[in-house]
Amino acid sequence: MALSTSTTESSSRTKLVLNLLSVYTLWGSTYLFIHFMTERMPPLYMAGCRLLTAGLILYLYARLTGNARPTRKEWVSAGMIGVLLLTIANGGMTMAIQYIPTGIAALMGGMLPLFIMVLNWLSFSKVRPTKLASLGLLVGLAGIIMLVQPGGFKATSSQSWIGITIIILSNLSWATGTLLSGRVNLPNQIVSSAIQMLVGGGLLLLTSLIVEPVNLISISHAPTKAIGALIYLVIFGSIIGFSSYAWLARNAPPQLLSTYAYVNPVVAMLLGWAFAGESLTGQSIVAGLIILSGVVLITLGKKR
DSSP states (O other), rough: OOOOOOOOHHHHHHHHHHHHHHHHHHHHHHHHHHHHHHSSSSSHHHHHHHHHHHHHHHHHHEEEEOOOOOOOOHHHHHHHHHHHIIIIIIIHHHHTTTTOHHHHHHHHHHHHHHHHHHHHHIISSSOOOHHHHHHHHHHHHHHEEEEHHTSSSOOHHHHHHHHHHHHHHHHHHHHHHHHHHHSOOOOHHHHHHHHHHHHHHHHHHHHHHSSSSSOTTTGGSSSSHHHHHHHHHHIIIIIIIHHHHHHHHSSHHHHHHHHHHHHHHHHHHHHHHSSOOOOHHHHHHHHHHHHHHHHHHHHHHOOO
């Protein structure tokens, strides 16, 4: 009995570590592969293709494995969350990478806990942040200010400010969707995610057809590198990465799960430097460490 218990605990620990490494590395790498995917292809079009493909695979899998057909109300609720999380936030991040380095985009995206905390305080629960979380807010803002100062990354130009503004709006939309998720009627996790991808990706593709020089078969003209990145993002970023995150959400302590918010930016910065030729200045490294410290304080303060 003792041996069986020990084996079970060891197996669970191994699964925990593997899923955590999956979220750390796969989600951290998505910024680089979004860059590869959109180097020579319109960003909204490619993001729409990615999400629609992943959503279709997930939905078919959910139905084939016996998950109940979602109701009309569940479609509407999950679709609304999909617009906030994927059409606006994910689509915005894909566009932002056209203006700023992937590592900087990941750092700015890593400030999501800040937006969730403030928005929850001002509009949802009205619960005042703890002193530790408030300190984290100030530290994180100080890091952002240092990051966007001249010398923070390349030259802070008008174009880079476009990227920064888009990410701020994307974070706001993701925070809104996250907070609303617990207040609307959603189906189970896998069906909900599939619907969010289908609706969010479908709206992105529709928007792309209106504002970008593309049509439904433009994917056939995409370079091999873009297609490879798209396949990677569908399989590893959306399906495997999501599955790992969903398992951790059910089985890992919240404080451990939340560490992805400050590990992903580090992975993204290193990959951008190694494979996309993005520069890492001393100022950007220090600013990144300050931002990550702020996120850690917010996370710890929230738990208390």
